[in-house]
Amino acid sequence: QSVLTQPPSVSAAPGQKVTISCSGSSSNIGNNYVSWYRQLPGTAPKLLIYDNNKRPSGIPDRFSASKSGTSATLGITGLQTGDEADYYCGTWDSSLSVGIFGGGTKLTVL
Amino acid sequence: QVQVEEWGGGVVQPGRSLRLSCGASGFTLRSYGVNWVRQAPGKGLEWVALIWDDGTNNNKYYAGSVKGRFSISRDTSKNTVYLQMSSLRADDTAVYYCARAVVLTAVGDSWFDPWGQGTLVTVSS
Numbered sequence: 038q039s040v041l042t043q044p045p046s047v048s049a050a051p052g053q054k055v056t057i058s059c060s061g062s063s064s065n066i067g068n069n070y071v072s073w074y075r076q077l078p079g080t081a082p083k084l085l086i087y088d089n090n091k092r093p094s095g096i097p098d099r100f101s102a103s104k105s106g107t108s109a110t111l112g113i114t115g116l117q118t119g120d121e122a123d124y125y126c127g128t129w130d131s132s133l134s135v136g137i138f139g140g141g142t143k144l145t146v147l
Numbered sequence: 148q149v150q151v152e153e154w155g156g157g158v159v160q161p162g163r164s165l166r167l168s169c170g171a172s173g174f175t176l177r178s179y180g181v182n183w184v185r186q187a188p189g190k191g192l193e194w195v196a197l198i199w200d201d202g203t204n205n206n207k208y209y210a211g212s213v214k215g216r217f218s219i220s221r222d223t224s225k226n227t228v229y230l231q232m233s234s235l236r237a238d239d240t241a242v243y244y245c246a247r248a249v250v251l252t253a254v255g256d257s258w259f260d261p262w263g264q265g266t267l268v269t270v271s272s
Contacts, residue, residue, distance in 0.1 A: 039191065069255035074192075081244055081265055082184075082192065087258035088251075125192050129255040134208055136182060136194035136254075 040065060041126055041139035048145040053116050057142045059109040059126030065137055069129045071109040073102055076123045076141075085124075086111065116146050149173035149261055151181070153245050156266030164233040167266060169245030171226045180248030181228040182259055183219065185241035185268075195243070198228060199250055199257075208254070213239075235270045242267050 042060040049055040059071065073086040084093055089104040101112045109126055126139040155167040169181060180199030184192050196219040197208045207219050218231040228245065243266050246259035 070257070072258040074259070076192075081262040082246075082259075083262065084258060084260040087249070087260070088256065093260065123191075127192075127194075127259065129257065131255060133211075135210055136184075136197060136208070138184075138192040138194060141191040 039140040040130060040137045041128070043124075043126060043139035043142045045140070046143045046145065048147055049116050050147050051116055051118060054112065054114045055116060055144065056113075057111045057124050057126075057144070059111070059139050061107050061109075061128065061137075063107055064132035065107075065128050065130040066104065066109055067107040068131055071102070071104050071126055071128045073100075073109075073111045074125045074127060076125065078122070082125065113144070118146050120144060121146050149247070151245050151247055151261060151263040153243060153263040153266040156243065156268045158269045158271060159235055160272050161236055161270055163235055164231070165235060165268060167230040167232065167243055167245075167268070169228040169230070169263065171228075171247070174247070175223075176221055176226050176228060177223050180250050180254075180257065181219075181221065182246045182248050183230045184244045184246060184259070184262075185239075186244070186265075187238070187241040190241075193241070196230060197248055197254065199248055199254060201250075201253075206254075232268070235268075237270050240268060240270045 074082040076082040086102040183195040221228040246262040250257040
């Protein structure tokens with residue numbers, strides 16, 4: 038069981054918007070920065086968001102994220118079939134001095 | 148181009164040891180940390196270890212599941228980070244990824260980028 042809680046799956050139609058939540062505690066999300074990663078089937082994870090809400094170069098503005106208290110949210114607009122992947126949130130846990138990931142959310146674009 | 152690449156995976160018997168390597172290109176390890184992250188078949192990501200020099204100390208951190216069995220180290224002359232794994236168990240079977248740790252002010256303000264393609268470790272008799 039992961040320290041960070043994500044919904045196992047979400048789905049939406051092409052062109053629609055979806056949000057993925059990531060819930061933690063004061064020792065992790067509450068006092069550290071959150072990053073988000075996308076893992077397409079059969080490939081390595083790739084950075085989508087860092088420092089709670091910043092996009093690396095090359096990541097389209099269809100991807101956005103926010104953090105409030107001990108929770109974070111990833112939003113994806115204009116869904117495409119190519120967005121079907123597993124999405125993970127990640128952060129540091131200051132009490133345990135370990136890195137942590139959410140359990141992952143499988144996005145299906147219907 | 149900034150890249151990391153892992154090698155050294157394979158099939159190993161329970162209780163034995165194995166060393167993974169992570170080579171960096173396009174950047175120097177002296178300026179960044181390196182994480183190891185693993186993914187068991189059909190499962191999610193599990194952080195394993197981090198090595199990071201904050202300018203004063205060469206800091207090493209480990210997940211509870213591997214502490215005392217795994218050891219992370221680096222050779223800056225070879226721009227390579229190692230993960231020495233000992234007393235391997237069946238539940239250590241996974242694809243092991245290395246990922247550069249971009250640390251701004253402290254490990255709580257860091258992220259993983261880029262990731263390598265992963266190397267498969269199978270622990271089986």
